[in-house]
Amino acid sequence: MLNPLSESTVCGRPLAECLQMIEAFHGFQAPGLVLGMYMVDWAKGLIGPEVEADAVVETRHCLPDAVQLFTPCTVGNGWLKIVDWDKYALTLYDRRERSGHRVWLDLEKARSFPKLHNWFMRQVPKQELPLEELLPVILAAGRKVLSARAVVLTDLYRRCKKAGINICPSCGEAFAARYGERCAACRGDGYCSPAGRILG
Numbered sequence: 001m002l003n004p005l006s007e008s009t010v011c012g013r014p015l016a017e018c019l020q021m022i023e024a025f026h027g028f029q030a031p032g033l034v035l036g037m038y039m040v041d042w043a044k045g046l047i048g049p050e051v052e053a054d055a056v057v058e059t060r061h062c063l064p065d066a067v068q069l070f071t072p073c074t075v076g077n078g079w080l081k082i083v084d085w086d087k088y089a090l091t092l093y094d095r096r097e098r099s100g101h102r103v104w105l106d107l108e109k110a111r112s113f114p115k116l117h118n119w120f121m122r123q124v125p126k127q128e129l130p131l132e133e134l135l136p137v138i139l140a141a142g143r144k145v146l147s148a149r150a151v152v153l154t155d156l157y158r159r160c161k162k163a164g165i166n167i168c169p170s171c172g173e174a175f176a177a178r179y180g181e182r183c184a185a186c187r188g189d190g191y192c193s194p195a196g197r198i199l200g
């Protein structure tokens with residue numbers, strides 16, 4: 001997509017490259033992820049290059065991918081934690097100092113960009129606001145619709161350590177010992193049931 005901002009640098013890379021990364025990772029240039037890229041960019045700038053920051057993201061939608069793409073934090077390595085509040089906000093922090101910066105989509109500021117505001121508040125059906133129309137607005141807005149603040153972490157700052165494991169007497173699989181004798185699935189709290197024979 002051609003636009004006058006394509007020369008700019010975000011998250012330490014040319015914008016065009018960032019947008020390509022988003023598309024390759026997420027399947028398309030999701031507006032929430034593009035906005036998230038600016039949020040990560042600002043938070044990274046505030047915390048500084050010398051801190052290897054951990055992250056908390058306050059929604060499961062889109063935003064975790066921005067952190068996973070543009071910081072070393074992933075769900076898998078445990079540096080990214082997600083709280084399921086559906087708030088468009090993230091915090092990058094120094095886990096030893098427990099201090100960091102929270103960046104969020106500021107609804108008041110977003111009012112200056114009505115298309116962005118209406119998209120975010122889910123006030124327009126997707127067909128009426130195609131990506132070609134919305135993306136340039138998000139690129140033009142960038143940080144202008146965000147706010148940021150220094151924060152002190154009061155929770156979630158510890159990295160999750162792997163704890164002890166038990167072997168389930170029913171299925172023979174290993175699972176977190178804190179759940180007791182039998183695994184959740186064999187206790188009846190599973191999310192799937194067997195269909196067909198064991199393969200392999």
Ligand SMILES: [Zn+2]
Binds near residue numbers: 173
């Ligand atoms: Zn079991």
